[in-house]
Amino acid sequence: MTYQPAVQDTQFILFDVLDASGQLRPIERFADADGDLQRQVLEEAAKFVAEVVAPLNAAGDNPGCRFHAGAVVTPPGFAPAYQAFWQAGWPALSCAPEHGGQGLPWVLEGALYEWLSAANHGWTMAPGLLHGAYECLAHHGSDELKAAYLEKLVSGEWLATMCLTEAHAGSDLGLVRTRATPQADGSYRVNGSKIFISGGEHDLTDNILHLVLARLPDAPAGPKGLSLLLVPKLLAEGSRNQVHCDRIEEKMGLHGSPTCAMRFEDAAGWLIGEPGQGLNAMFVMMNAARLHVALQGIGLLDAARQKADAYARERRQMRVPGPRSGTEPADFIIGHPAMRRLLDTQRAWIDGGRLLAYQTGLELDISKHHPDQARREKAQRWCGLLTPVLKAAFTDQAFHGASECLQVFGGHGYIREWGIEQIVRDSRVSMIYEGTNEIQAIDLLVRKVLPDGGAALRMMFEVLRDELDDRGAAGKTVLSHLARLEITTDALIEAARTAPALPYGVAGDYLRAVALVLLGWAWVRICNTPGAQGNERWQAPGEALRRWVLPEFDMRLAVIENEIKRQD
Incomplete structure (x- = not known):
């Protein structure tokens, strides 16, 4: 089976339990985005995910991405699906209208990316950083940078990366050695290497905007000496910048997403924000990404549960002990107490996680746009406290819960035919990246x-x-x-x-x-x-x-x- 977005469950939690329309009503920005419009957006998003993205999941795992002579070829069908995605306007869903976006509530984007991750985690890695990169450039970029890059970033016509990690500097970003040297024309020359760069090279878009942490000359040691630069793959006149992909990693999972080792050799870049304030600018991007990763966990767990539930309803083994409920034959494993406990437990995490993540998405918009300052501050506290909790708890449950769902299949779960082992492998990285x-x-x-x-x-x-x-x-x-x-x-x-x-x-x-x-x-x-x-x-x-x-x-x-x- 292929993943089916739980659109009715999402709408129930969002509108019946949380009253999202009522919470957003005081915000003038969303005056035209009533409940009917939001429901329609979710229904259309569910169709796109189910019909266009989900069927490509197996191809994303095998053959996966291929690398040759510095170029990356994504799996069959990935590039046309991405073109359809951005041309339909999905990346611009919650971006500001003044930047070319649709100005809809963030929570709709959150639900969309939950479903996309569940349907095809590897494919979704490509647009997964778009919103964070947009926020970073919109808040900290110069007028010149915004004019040159923001519109195509908002539309999704160009994709972005986040270049932090170096071989010796994982979580400790203060050890970053990449250098940026100022030039007379106001640009910089960037030199250094980065690893674990999701989508550092691919064939989905013509241009890729790399957001690179680097150290300026005479900058102090440690994280306070870091600056953030925008380094495009293609320069304004269309020539190739000195940005090179040396290899893509052979990974446990996420074969549909190229994880690249990138090399910058006198690459032209432009400063985002103030010198030495790179982490401040980057964390705008990272905090948005962490809530996205929490939703990845919820989506991947739901994908695993859907597969396990469908299998349990058709797999016949020994008779169910004791009295039964329902009309299934007595030997379907869905009726066994151990299977019911396992599947209902995952659903408890999924639906509870949706409520918490969707409420946090609502609080994000409230923190930015609500007319009452006290309400904005309350929302900021909520987001600051819940974001790390959601990221950690629900990515942890995604991996361990998916492994439990594999158990429903017995030996069949351990082979590729059923697709459940791919979810276990793909979900593991979510416990690692974005902090x-x-x-x-x-x-x-x-x-x-x-x-x-x-x-x-x-x-x-x-x-x-x-x-x-x-x-x-x-x-x-x-x-x-x-x-x-x-x-x-x-x-x-x-x-x-x-x-x-x-x-x-x-x-x-x-x-x-x-x-x-x-x-x-x-x-x-x-x-x-x-x-x-x-x-x-x-x-x-x-x-x-x-x-x-x-x-x-x-x-x-x-x-x-x-x-x-x-x-x-």
């Missing part, structure tokens, strides 16, 4: 919770509590978890004063505990929404969350509490 999940956990605890004594986190907890009053036993469970997490947070903040290494050791457990609280909150909202009450489609994964997922919360807190005690 490893360990770095996301450190970002949450060390950089966001500890510095203000947990003040911003407590404000977010109050938002959650407002939705949990009088919500029954499930709501009381989440309220109890919130109270316990606050107590543990206070103890951790106090212990870190004399044990500065402690937070780094338990950051992963802390992020996971926060994620479980958020999931519990999400499912209280879902299960108490008209349309979900009494509906097995929504109640079964909600019950699976309470029985099989949330008990992990006690274990994570116990780990943190034991580590605090060891400091005494």
Whole structure:
């Protein structure tokens, strides 16, 4: 089977549970983007994903991309599909109208990219950085750079890369050695090498805009000495810039996306933003990318669950023990308790993740465009805290949950014919790129919770509590978890004063505990929404969350509490 976007489920969460139209109504920018228009956009996006992108997924894995003499040929069908994608206007969905975009809410783009990643992760890597590159150039680029490049970046006619990593400098960007030398005409000459560059070379577009971190002459050591430059593959007159692809990596997965080793030899580049402020400009791009990666995780997990569910409904083995529900024959494995637990658990993560990611997408727009400053600040706090949680928790679940879905197939899952093993391989990298999940956990605890004594986190907890009053036993469970997490947070903040290494050791457990609280909150909202009450489609994964997922919360807190005690 090929992936089918869950358009009805998405619309239910977005409009029935979250009331997206109501949340966006105060924003003048979206006055014309009512619920009917948003639903229509999602329905058309689902058609494009299912009919154009999803059927290319197997070809993306085998034969994958091919490299010869500095050129990359993408898998069969990839280039025509991409031309159809940008010509239909999909890259410009949420970009500003003054830049040639459609000015629609970001959350619609988020749902689109969730579906694209689920349908064909390798293909989706090509346009995956477009929005972040657009934000970076729109916020920090000079008027000259915007005039030359922004329109074709918004349309998707040209693609972009993010060139950070060097062989000796992965997460520690302060070690970057690539140099940029100023020229009399205001340009720079860029020299150095970068690795792990997604889409560094390909045949999808004529031009590729490389956003490159480099060090100017006399710049100080470390991250404060880095600047950001735009280095195009093709120069204004159409000649080839001195940008070279030396190879593409042979990878565990994502064979449809060329991961390139790039070399810059006196390549012409132009400064984006101020000298020495490269990371500030780049992080505009990275933060947008991290929410995209969280949605990749949700989409890939749904793709794996869809395959496993379809297989379980046609695979006949031993009889189901005990009483059964439903009309399936007694020997379909979908009826076995172990299979039901596995599939319902993945659905609990998928639907809860959608709610959290979509709400964060709404908060992104609110933080930028809402007329009330206090509401904008509240939205900024939400996005700052939830982005690392979503990126880490849902990419982790994508890989481990996809592996569990492979288990449904037994030995058939381990061979290529069924396609489930590709999802396991493709999903693994999402735990690494755009900041490893360990770095996301450190970002949450060390950089966001500890510095203000947990003040911003407590404000977010109050938002959650407002939705949990009088919500029954499930709501009381989440309220109890919130109270316990606050107590543990206070103890951790106090212990870190004399044990500065402690937070780094338990950051992963802390992020996971926060994620479980958020999931519990999400499912209280879902299960108490008209349309979900009494509906097995929504109640079964909600019950699976309470029985099989949330008990992990006690274990994570116990780990943190034991580590605090060891400091005494």
